């Protein structure tokens with residue numbers, strides 16, 4: 001399945017649930033071809049029932065798997081847009097009792113996963129002439145919160161990486177966009193963060209009656225990546241109205 005030159009084409013990491021799945025669906029509804037990347041094959045297969053979505057099972061922290069994904073995408077016609085969305089939080093612990101393994105996982109997926117996938121797809125995006133990279137960081141990458149240290153450290157890191165990347169890639173005409181959501185009610189995210197404790201998950205959203213939903217973020221992402229290529233919505237912060 002090879003696209004004609006006018007078809008926009010994206011690879012979305014972390015597309016098996018939450019913001020990534022909503023973004024894949026939204027972009028295909030707009031006529032894009034979307035390569036949907038995640039580790040859970042069955043979730044991707046379900047998503048790929050939507051025409052225009054091509055599933056790729058891949059762990060973004062594994063350089064060999066990412067290289068295989070580049071090969072597959074190249075053979076299928078390439079992409080002009082990379083959306084680094086895979087990531088997440090694990091645990092809500094103060095620094096005093098934070099778990100090193102949790103911190104390592106968060107750094108690996110949010111920072112090194114973004115690095116891996118970006119490095120692997122940069123040659124393709126540069127060669128395209130009007131490439132776009134969009135990184136999902138977080139308001140947790142701008143402002144710390146109690147119990148958030150491990151996630152804050154990872155998202156501050158990913159935020160820093162994204163700023164440098166924007167400056168470096170300007171000369172290659174690769175546009176780099178950063179989307180920084182506040183509280184988004186994605187079941188997967190809260191369950192993982194709280195290790196399946198649903199009542200603790202509810203507390204994360206306490207005081208915010210109406211958190212954002214994945215489709216809100218997908219809408220903003222779609223807007224940003226479909227603007228004319230010389231326009232860069234550089235950093236987009238989106239909070240629910242009630243979030244401090």
Ligand code: NDP
Nearest residue numbers: 014016017018019038039040059060087138184186188189
């Ligand atoms: P989800 O947990 O629903 O989605 C995370 C996605 O990342 C899943 O599809 C998961 O798929 C994928 N993923 C995790 N690890 C890997 C890996 N090693 N390789 C490939 N894919 C991986 O959460 P959200 O949709 O909420 O989160 C999406 C992004 O948005 C994350 O970067 C998160 O930090 C960020 N964010 C979320 C906010 C929120 O409040 N929900 C707020 C601000 C930012 P699989 O397990 O199948 O691999």
